[in-house]
Amino acid sequence: MRRRDFVQQAAALAALPVAGFDGPTLTRRASSPDTPRVNGERLNQSLAAFDRIGRTAGGINRVAYSPADLDGRAFTLNLFRQAGLTPTIDAAGNMLARVEGTQAGLKPILIGSHVDSVTDGGNFDGPLGSFSAIEVAHTLHDRSLRLRHPLEVVVWQNEEGGTIGSKLAIGALTDADLDKVARSGKTIREGIGLIGGSVPRLASAVRRPGDIACYFELHIEQGGLLEKAGRQIGVVQGIVGLRWFEITVTGFGNHAGTTPMDQRQDAMLAAAKFTVAVNDAVRGEPGRQVATVGRVVVSPNTTNVIPAQVVLTVDLRDLDQGKIEHFTSEFERLAREIGAATGTAFAFRRLVDSEPALADPRLMDGIEASATSLGLSHQRMPSGAGHDAQEIARIAPMAMIFVPSVGGISHSPREFTRPEDCAHGADVLLNAVLAADRA
Numbered sequence: 001m002r003r004r005d006f007v008q009q010a011a012a013l014a015a016l017p018v019a020g021f022d023g024p025t026l027t028r029r030a031s032s033p034d035t036p037r038v039n040g041e042r043l044n045q046s047l048a049a050f051d052r053i054g055r056t057a058g059g060i061n062r063v064a065y066s067p068a069d070l071d072g073r074a075f076t077l078n079l080f081r082q083a084g085l086t087p088t089i090d091a092a093g094n095m096l097a098r099v100e101g102t103q104a105g106l107k108p109i110l111i112g113s114h115v116d117s118v119t120d121g122g123n124f125d126g127p128l129g130s131f132s133a134i135e136v137a138h139t140l141h142d143r144s145l146r147l148r149h150p151l152e153v154v155v156w157q158n159e160e161g162g163t164i165g166s167k168l169a170i171g172a173l174t175d176a177d178l179d180k181v182a183r184s185g186k187t188i189r190e191g192i193g194l195i196g197g198s199v200p201r202l203a204s205a206v207r208r209p210g211d212i213a214c215y216f217e218l219h220i221e222q223g224g225l226l227e228k229a230g231r232q233i234g235v236v237q238g239i240v241g242l243r244w245f246e247i248t249v250t251g252f253g254n255h256a257g258t259t260p261m262d263q264r265q266d267a268m269l270a271a272a273k274f275t276v277a278v279n280d281a282v283r284g285e286p287g288r289q290v291a292t293v294g295r296v297v298v299s300p301n302t303t304n305v306i307p308a309q310v311v312l313t314v315d316l317r318d319l320d321q322g323k324i325e326h327f328t329s330e331f332e333r334l335a336r337e338i339g340a341a342t343g344t345a346f347a348f349r350r351l352v353d354s355e356p357a358l359a360d361p362r363l364m365d366g367i368e369a370s371a372t373s374l375g376l377s378h379q380r381m382p383s384g385a386g387h388d389a390q391e392i393a394r395i396a397p398m399a400m401i402f403v404p405s406v407g408g409i410s411h412s413p414r415e416f417t418r419p420e421d422c423a424h425g426a427d428v429l430l431n432a433v434l435a436a437d438r439a
């Protein structure tokens with residue numbers, strides 16, 4: 001399609017009324033009347049129907065490769081078909097559909113998320129982005145609109161088990177990784193077979209740098225920033241990098257009754273001082289960096305013995321790798337100081353290191369402009385949680401759209417995003433795709 005034709009079609013799309021959208025719960029701010037929108041009611045109906053799959057007394061249980069996950073995937077494949085798409089399952093087990101574009105030689109615009117859940121989770125983490133991506137394609141199909149670029153809708157498998165489907169899509173998993181056991185009790189290797197993938201053909205599912213024009217993922221925020229700020233859309237600046245340390249503090253176990261206070265090498269006391277020092281250091285500088293001492297194992301863990309050893313973990317995250325390096329050396333310096341003052345020794349070991357994945361500035365601008373034209377308030381923010389988008393960022397420009405989580409709650413049966421916010425997110429996704437297609 002030539003550019004002018006496309007613009008005309010987009011204008012025609014915008015002029016069409018979207019049946020059933022103006023329900024009582026869906027409010028619109030002043031916005032440009034020619035901004036296209038998805039069918040928000042249809043999207044919310046799909047989400048409501050999906051809520052019944054894997055629902056147990058504890059919450060939503062659609063952990064990857066479980067029977068409920070298989071049911072959820074069957075439901076999703078059906079949604080693809082209702083949207084006029086022809087879904088396939090790639091060798092990695094990701095569900096995919098492609099609509100060819102009008103201009104030859106362009107790489108696809110990829111949109112999607114995941115539909116698996118954590119144990120006792122909610123219905124919005126993943127399904128919102130997946131169903132919105134399908135809804136975007138459905139809206140374009142309803143209006144007989146085609147993009148210049150091919151449009152690919154993807155639902156990644158096993159996101160909650162460590163972004164497995166998207167890692168497979170960039171060739172980031174080793175053969176040994178496939179033998180890791182997922183929460184369902186099945187190995188990833190077994191799971192891939194179970195969901196229609198093919199381990200021997202995994203290479204066929206791998207995308208290379210340059211294969212994808214760009215990737216968008218809509219997701220619930222899973223935090224409370226947007227709600228607190230009263231904003232409708234989060235423009236994600238990137239997914240924070242993460243560093244996990246395991247720190248062993250070694251002191252000297254001795255009698256709690258006979259050892260004078262000034263002659264102790266108390267590993268627990270040193271660990272406690274260090275925990276406070278980490279918190280003070282991170283809070284003492286401007287920025288959104290976070291650090292958590294989340295696990296403490298004391299030995300001998302006995303009432304009448306001075307603790308001889310403590311093993312603790314620190315989880316450190318920020319969007320800026322420089323800050324992660326800075327706080328790493330800061331924690332090491334604090335450990336030396338506290339060790340010297342308490343007669344203990346600190347040994348650091350890195351458990352996990354993942355670099356920040358930054359969103360593409362032009363795609364962020366497109367999301368922001370889309371939100372503005374829809375009359376939606378927005379703000380830029382980092383993602384503190386991991387997403388499939390962080391893997392795709394290694395091979396293509398990516399961006400993410402956040403919508404508010406009520407109470408900032410996620411990975412919980414109380415996870416909830418209001419229907420109007422779900423629709424707003426999908427509207428922004430549609431317009432961000434249209435903007436990227438024009439660019």
Ligand SMILES: [Zn+2]
Nearest residue numbers: 125126159219
């Ligand atoms: Zn998710």
